[in-house]
Amino acid sequence: MFEYYCRHFGFDCVEINSSFYQMPAAASMASLARRSPEDFRFMVKGYQAFTHNLHEATLEAFQRFRQGIAPLAETGKLRGVLAQFPSAFRPDRKAAAWLRFLRDRFAPFPLFVEFRHRDWDRPRCFDYLRHQRIGYCITDLPRLYPLPAFLPVVTNGVAYLRMHGRNRDWRRPSTSRYDYAYTDDELHFVLGRIKAITPASGEIYIFFNNCHCGHAVRSGRRFQELLRLTQLGMSLS
Numbered sequence: 001m002f003e004y005y006c007r008h009f010g011f012d013c014v015e016i017n018s019s020f021y022q023m024p025a026a027a028s029m030a031s032l033a034r035r036s037p038e039d040f041r042f043m044v045k046g047y048q049a050f051t052h053n054l055h056e057a058t059l060e061a062f063q064r065f066r067q068g069i070a071p072l073a074e075t076g077k078l079r080g081v082l083a084q085f086p087s088a089f090r091p092d093r094k095a096a097a098w099l100r101f102l103r104d105r106f107a108p109f110p111l112f113v114e115f116r117h118r119d120w121d122r123p124r125c126f127d128y129l130r131h132q133r134i135g136y137c138i139t140d141l142p143r144l145y146p147l148p149a150f151l152p153v154v155t156n157g158v159a160y161l162r163m164h165g166r167n168r169d170w171r172r173p174s175t176s177r178y179d180y181a182y183t184d185d186e187l188h189f190v191l192g193r194i195k196a197i198t199p200a201s202g203e204i205y206i207f208f209n210n211c212h213c214g215h216a217v218r219s220g221r222r223f224q225e226l227l228r229l230t231q232l233g234m235s236l237s
Contacts, residue, residue, distance in 0.1 A: 006035075009220070011220065013205060013207075014042060017045050019045050019046070019065075019069070020045040023064050024065065033077055042079060046065070046081050046082060050105075051085045051086070079110070080110040081106045081111055083111060083114070085114065087146050089115065090117055091122070103133070103134055110133075110156055110158065112137045118147065118148045126155055129155040135158055136156075137162055138162070140163045140164060147170065150193070153197070154197055158199060161190075165180025166180060167179065176212060179213060179215065180215060187219065191223065
């Protein structure tokens with residue numbers, strides 16, 4: 001499946017999500033690095049102890065995680081680590097200190113953070129991330145409290161966007177929460193907002209997490225088509 005993803009869909013990066021549920025295995029990461037094209041890039045999601053079960057975030061756990069992703073780093077294909085926090089993680093001094101701690105643990109690779117509470121949707125929070133050189137992950141989520149709004153913000157020179165779908169019943173099981181097919185109008189809206197904030201480096205990563213029933217691949221490919229149309233100056237209707 002991975003070779004098919006690389007060769008037939010026209011995608012040049014992937015976000016590894018399994019590393020949230022279990023420590024990444026160095027042999028598996030080495031296999032992904034070996035089987036991917038030379039210019040392919042990876043983002044790796046941080047293990048859940050680093051964001052949800054902080055009492056388990058021991059130095060040994062960080063060491064195991066770094067050893068697991070080392071093959072990606074050694075080939076130059078690792079672009080960063082994503083820390084996805086639960087809605088209970090709110091902005092305060094303790095949270096700010098933890099973000100700095102994670103940044104240092106994953107250095108020299110960039111840390112990107114995804115929040116699930118809109119208390120982070122404040123200029124002072126974005127200013128803090130910029131000052132600490134921590135990347136903000138833009139999220140497209142249902143317009144429900146306390147989920148954050150879609151805010152096209154870049155805080156470390158790299159734009160990072162995760163498209164989760166817009167199912168309003170966010171409490172549904174995770175197996176169906178992401179059962180969502182984006183419309184062209186929705187993708188057009190996102191494309192317009194993203195084009196307005198493309199960083200100076202031109203580096204932007206967009207991942208579709210509406211992964212139920214193959215929606216993510218279809219949405220990703222359609223997004224590419226709409227992007228090409230805008231670059232050619234053609235109508236999106």
